[in-house]
Amino acid sequence: MTPLEVVGLNKAYPAFRLTDVSFALEKGKITGFIGRNGAGKSTTIKSLFNLVHPDSGEIRFFGLDYEGHEREIKQRVGYVSGAFAYYGKKKLRAITSVTKAFYSNWDDAAYKDCLHRFALDENKTPEQLSAGMKVKYALALALSHGAELLILDEPTSGLDPVSREDLLELFLDLCDAGKTIFFSTHITSDLDKCADRIVYIQNGRIVADDTLEGFVDAYRLVQADPKKLTQEQTEKLIGPRRAKHGVTALIRAQDADSFARPSEKADLEQIMVHLEKEEAE
Amino acid sequence: MKNLLKKELKLALHPTAPLFLALSAMLMIPNYPYLVAFFYTGLGVFFTCLLGRENDDIGYTLLLPVSKRDVVRARFTVVAALQLLQMLIAAPFAALRQLLVPEGNLAGLDANVALFGFAFVLYGGFNLIFFSTYYKDVRCVGASFILSSVWVFLWIGAVEACTHVVPYMRACIDTPDPAHLTEKLVILAVGAAVYALLTVAAYRRAMRLFEKQDL
Numbered sequence: 001m002t003p004l005e006v007v008g009l010n011k012a013y014p015a016f017r018l019t020d021v022s023f024a025l026e027k028g029k030i031t032g033f034i035g036r037n038g039a040g041k042s043t044t045i046k047s048l049f050n051l052v053h054p055d056s057g058e059i060r061f062f063g064l065d066y067e068g069h070e071r072e073i074k075q076r077v078g079y080v081s082g083a084f085a086y087y088g089k090k091k092l093r094a095i096t097s098v099t100k101a102f103y104s105n106w107d108d109a110a111y112k113d114c115l116h117r118f119a120l121d122e123n124k125t126p127e128q129l130s131a132g133m134k135v136k137y138a139l140a141l142a143l144s145h146g147a148e149l150l151i152l153d154e155p156t157s158g159l160d161p162v163s164r165e166d167l168l169e170l171f172l173d174l175c176d177a178g179k180t181i182f183f184s185t186h187i188t189s190d191l192d193k194c195a196d197r198i199v200y201i202q203n204g205r206i207v208a209d210d211t212l213e214g215f216v217d218a219y220r221l222v223q224a225d226p227k228k229l230t231q232e233q234t235e236k237l238i239g240p241r242r243a244k245h246g247v248t249a250l251i252r253a254q255d256a257d258s259f260a261r262p263s264e265k266a267d268l269e270q271i272m273v274h275l276e277k278e279e280a281e
Numbered sequence: 282m283k284n285l286l287k288k289e290l291k292l293a294l295h296p297t298a299p300l301f302l303a304l305s306a307m308l309m310i311p312n313y314p315y316l317v318a319f320f321y322t323g324l325g326v327f328f329t330c331l332l333g334r335e336n337d338d339i340g341y342t343l344l345l346p347v348s349k350r351d352v353v354r355a356r357f358t359v360v361a362a363l364q365l366l367q368m369l370i371a372a373p374f375a376a377l378r379q380l381l382v383p384e385g386n387l388a389g390l391d392a393n394v395a396l397f398g399f400a401f402v403l404y405g406g407f408n409l410i411f412f413s414t415y416y417k418d419v420r421c422v423g424a425s426f427i428l429s430s431v432w433v434f435l436w437i438g439a440v441e442a443c444t445h446v447v448p449y450m451r452a453c454i455d456t457p458d459p460a461h462l463t464e465k466l467v468i469l470a471v472g473a474a475v476y477a478l479l480t481v482a483a484y485r486r487a488m489r490l491f492e493k494q495d496l
Binding site: 053071095099 | 284287288291292335336337338340341343344345346347348493495496
């Protein structure tokens with residue numbers, strides 16, 4: 001049973017629209033949810049928890065409709081945001097003591113284990129924690145109530161490279177332990193290292209939903225002098241961007257043979273950068 | 282619900298909200314518009330909602346295994362408890378005021394039974410206006426408080442003015458207890474009923490508005 005399935009989600013705002021957003025998560029996998037700022041990642045995530053009311057569409061966690069099973073679903077889902085800002089002046093001990101009472105599966109031993117593993121001091125307040133430690137505290141809460149699905153909203157934003165690597169390793173460990181992770185971010189290099197699948201949202205529409213390899217292998221990166229390209233080659237460039245010498249652009253993998261210069265494999269960031277440029281044009 | 286109330290008390294409640302209950306002692310001031318003492322409970326509610334916005338209390342709470350309706354119910358329970366608690370705490374001060382300073386209150390209504398009836402109406406109006414605005418958009422706490430404060434001070438001004446200019450109020454209601462006790466008890470009962478009606482109306486409206494709100 002898929003931990004999360006979203007079908008035909010629509011939400012219209014005066015200046016923005018989510019259109020027919022559909023995707024499903026695979027159990028025990030990390031699914032990266034990528035898109036530039038304002039593409040609709042946060043609106044989609046808020047819709048999952050009914051914080052934003054979709055105009056239409058279906059959201060099912062573990063095969064259950066959110067409406068009518070909200071409490072049950074929330075017992076099994078953990079939400080972790082990089083912008084953790086709850087009760088900045090309260091001690092973690094106080095926040096935990098309140099939070100744990102809501103969860104029937106709360107595991108004190110697992111919580112203590114997380115505190116030890118993440119080197120969290122319960123006598124500190126969220127204000128006294130670094131951005132990385134705040135994410136770890138939110139994770140500790142989610143893991144201690146036995147969340148099977150973790151929804152991570154920009155968890156690595158604002159973290160230094162070492163802390164980011166630490167978290168990515170942790171996410172991989174969690175997947176090995178059977179947890180499913182939905183990882184929303186615009187720092188795509190994080191997903192290059194840990195994602196199994198990619199869901200790419202652009203202007204409120206899902207434009208790709210594939211395995212990481214499938215998504216990345218669909219494109220190649222070329223550098224070229226536009227004056228030396230034929231009309232046919234120019235038409236195959238996706239989102240060309242000016243570079244020091246000529247332009248860099250994406251091309252479809254199947255078009256690679258059409259270019260004399262060898263193309264390179266693109267990473268997620270390069271793919272997103274060029275696809276966004278193409279969309280903007 | 283028990284867990285949400287615990288959350289309200291341990292994490293969400295602004296420290297001034299219970300402290301302001303001590304301002305019930307303002308009924309001991311010899312000459313003062315005593316209804317003002319009941320304004321401070323509303324101020325504590327405002328501080329709590331303001332603190333909640335800064336702490337993203339709503340964001341935290343709605344990710345817990347509770348519904349939006351539960352969140353509104355818990356907040357109303359705490360607010361009603363504070364308001365009723367202030368009534369209970371203020372009552373002995375009102376009695377003491379009349380015992381120690383038998384002369385009437387030159388600034389306005391005496392600290393008598395009727396005062397509590399008028400205070401109930403003050404609370405009911407505050408609840409209806411504050412929460413109808415607050416749960417329409419939980420980020421606009423200031424607007425909710427300004428609108429409800431306009432009501433509170435208009436009501437205080439009207440009641441206190443009546444004690445000076447309306448002969449019935451001056452002769453019958455603005456008197457030390459137990460004089461005209463029946464009339465004052467009627468005002469207390471009507472005030473309590475108005476409070477209950479307005480608070481229930483505010484609660485239903487708040488639930489409807491909050492349910493519809495995109496956060």
